[in-house]
């Protein structure tokens with residue numbers, strides 16, 4: 001439905017987007033996830049029609065909405081945008097806030113009433129319709145903003161860090177709320193966030209952005225389980241990222257040990273690559289059902305974290321690796337341990 005091809009945007013000499021390609025299917029939630037400054041908001045502003053691209057194209061269906069020198073204005077793009085500062089009007093009731101967009105569009109009074117009631121029930125505010133924003137919690141105010149965006153029945157909802165002004169508990173609740181809202185309405189969403197849990201809860205697919213481009217796009221499971229770059233492996237969850245040399249396809253060298261892993265690279269023997277393995281997959285006891293790389297190390301640092309023990313281990317060649325082990329695995333600093341890296345959890349990615 002949404003197709004972005006070769007999108008470029010500079011601010012003076014700053015390259016905000018270098019050449020971005022992205023597709024979203026109708027009814028899909030796509031999250032743009034990445035660190036501050038990677039170009040997420042710029043992408044969303046371009047999608048919304050507030051910015052003009054320097055190159056490339058945005059189309060929705062067969063309609064070209066943006067290219068250099070040609071931008072369909074925001075109000076004619078069939079999109080609603082929600083920001084982190086949800087700015088509901090303080091002197092209007094909830095129902096009046098939501099009705100406003102329809103009044104501007106000259107929708108008839110009876111229809112406004114029906115649509116406002118319907119959307120307020122979708123965001124679960126039907127019993128608060130006559131309240132003023134000052135009488136609502138932060139989460140309820142954010143729902144007013146969501147209702148206001150949805151009532152005009154946009155084809156596409158754009159969300160820019162919509163939960164970042166809420167406190168942690170509310171944020172957690174609202175993630176599920178936004179996903180539920182999507183499942184109720186089936187609306188296509190593009191969701192900008194720097195919070196990986198938010199992206200994982202809300203999105204069907206996550207586009208991980210870095211330095212003005214997309215590093216990897218996939219389902220939350222694919223992004224977490226099969227990171228294709230070192231950046232994705234360390235940005236999504238925690239990961240040991242160890243610079244190594246490729247011996248042959250699927251085999252790398254740590255010290256004088258060969259370590260087998262899943263190799264998605266097209267690197268040739270001798271190339272510098274990175275071995276990624278999640279700390280909770282680094283085991284200090286053998287899991288018999290799984291083929292694993294075995295090595296020896298010395299516990300350098302240990303901490304008890306309740307649900308796990310956090311160990312920093314120095315392998316015999318000096319490589320340091322972190323293990324999050326079950327709390328029953330007790331090892332004192334200075335002691336020698338066997339370290340097992342399950343082959344299927346060792347990912348070999350480009351450096």
Ligand code: ADP
Nearest residue numbers: 011014015016035036037038039040041042043
């Ligand atoms: P994100 O949303 O991922 O934090 P942005 O899209 O806001 O990233 O910014 C991408 C890059 O463009 C950053 O380097 C940022 O400093 C720069 N940038 C954004 N807006 C402007 C602007 N109005 N003028 C100059 N540089 C900008």
